[in-house]
Amino acid sequence: MAVLEILKYPHPMLKKRCQEVDRIDGGVKQLVRDMVETMYRSNGIGMAACQVGIPKRVIVVDVGPIDPEKDLFAMINPEIVSEEGEIEHEEGCLSVPDCSEKVKRKEKILVRGFSPEGEEIEVSGDGILAIALQHELDHLNGVLILDRISRLKREIYRNKLKKEKRKEEGV
Ligand code: NI
Numbered sequence: 001m002a003v004l005e006i007l008k009y010p011h012p013m014l015k016k017r018c019q020e021v022d023r024i025d026g027g028v029k030q031l032v033r034d035m036v037e038t039m040y041r042s043n044g045i046g047m048a049a050c051q052v053g054i055p056k057r058v059i060v061v062d063v064g065p066i067d068p069e070k071d072l073f074a075m076i077n078p079e080i081v082s083e084e085g086e087i088e089h090e091e092g093c094l095s096v097p098d099c100s101e102k103v104k105r106k107e108k109i110l111v112r113g114f115s116p117e118g119e120e121i122e123v124s125g126d127g128i129l130a131i132a133l134q135h136e137l138d139h140l141n142g143v144l145i146l147d148r149i150s151r152l153k154r155e156i157y158r159n160k161l162k163k164e165k166r167k168e169e170g171v
Pocket of ligand 1: 139
């Protein structure tokens, strides 16, 4: 297993629509293991493959730190089957450091995809699990939490980044 580098906004890879996995082979299983290790090392509760530079439709989620009843799982080519309700919750993202903003999501969601063993699986969840699933599915379509907040808040974040960059460069 290996801890991978997490790409940060505004890396172009984070804006891309990721490709379907057409064969679940050893490489995909290894990717899942590395993503899990990287997620845990960063204290994240979810991660999409594009965040570590692989533009494939693979996610890992473990909301255990917030909801101990839920377990770790990985999903390949996940698709939303159904969704309902509305919930608003503060979200962060390992690829968008120092940003914590309220985002509107569906309250309940049912997602279908494949396990790393190649079996079709379904995951349904509400609350934090539903939020994490939608957040990771967004990543697969090149959508970040910054795309789901107001333009003003997005500008404030961008300006903050610019200022930090200038400071680093000593300008
Ligand atoms: Ni994220």
